[in-house]
Amino acid sequence: xxxxxxxxxxxxxxxxxxxxxxxxxxxxxxxxxxxxxxxxxxxxxxxxxxxxxxxxxxxxxxxxxxxxxxxxxxxxxxxxxxxxx
Amino acid sequence: xxxxxxxxxxxxxxxxxxxxxxxxxxxxxxxxxxxxxxxxxxxxxxxxxxxxxxxxxxxxxxxxxxxxxxxxxxxxxxxxxxxxx
Numbered sequence: 001x002x003x004x005x006x007x008x009x010x011x012x013x014x015x016x017x018x019x020x021x022x023x024x025x026x027x028x029x030x031x032x033x034x035x036x037x038x039x040x041x042x043x044x045x046x047x048x049x050x051x052x053x054x055x056x057x058x059x060x061x062x063x064x065x066x067x068x069x070x071x072x073x074x075x076x077x078x079x080x081x082x083x084x085x
Numbered sequence: 086x087x088x089x090x091x092x093x094x095x096x097x098x099x100x101x102x103x104x105x106x107x108x109x110x111x112x113x114x115x116x117x118x119x120x121x122x123x124x125x126x127x128x129x130x131x132x133x134x135x136x137x138x139x140x141x142x143x144x145x146x147x148x149x150x151x152x153x154x155x156x157x158x159x160x161x162x163x164x165x166x167x168x169x170x
Contacts, residue, residue, distance in 0.1 A: 021130075024132075044096065048119075049119055
């Protein structure tokens with residue numbers, strides 16, 4: 001059994017409203033820090049995943065991302081890092 | 086004026102309780118997907134920042150991260166990507 005550490009970024013799909021991002025935009029504009037920032041928000045996860053080999057662990061990670069960490073209707077995910085421990 | 090796009094990851098500092106991560110851990114264990122996942126959660130931001138040069142834009146980005154995107158008492162941030170547009 002091999003063990004891997006993965007970093008996952010979950011972001012909203014294009015066209016999905018991002019009120020948290022819009023709120024940060026407003027703050028940055030109102031305070032004069034940055035006129036147009038086009039902030040987009042997302043979620044970040046670090047987790048350990050085990051598997052008989054890398055292919056097996058990556059398949060399991062995809063299941064976790066699709067079924068637990070993201071809502072595939074509104075969000076997409078990206079495996080930012082995948083390293084053996 | 087130069088324009089840059091930055092990706093920021095905000096995570097909880099060591100020792101700060103992460104109930105959302107614990108909740109994901111519980112789900113992964115209960116469903117039998119992954120016994121020990123040690124999930125840690127964070128926030129992800131993509132934004133545009135302008136400046137007279139790279140140093141100036143990076144300094145502004147640090148201000149944004151410290152004062153708007155994170156709570157420095159509980160969270161730390163990392164600039165994951167910084168590219169000129």
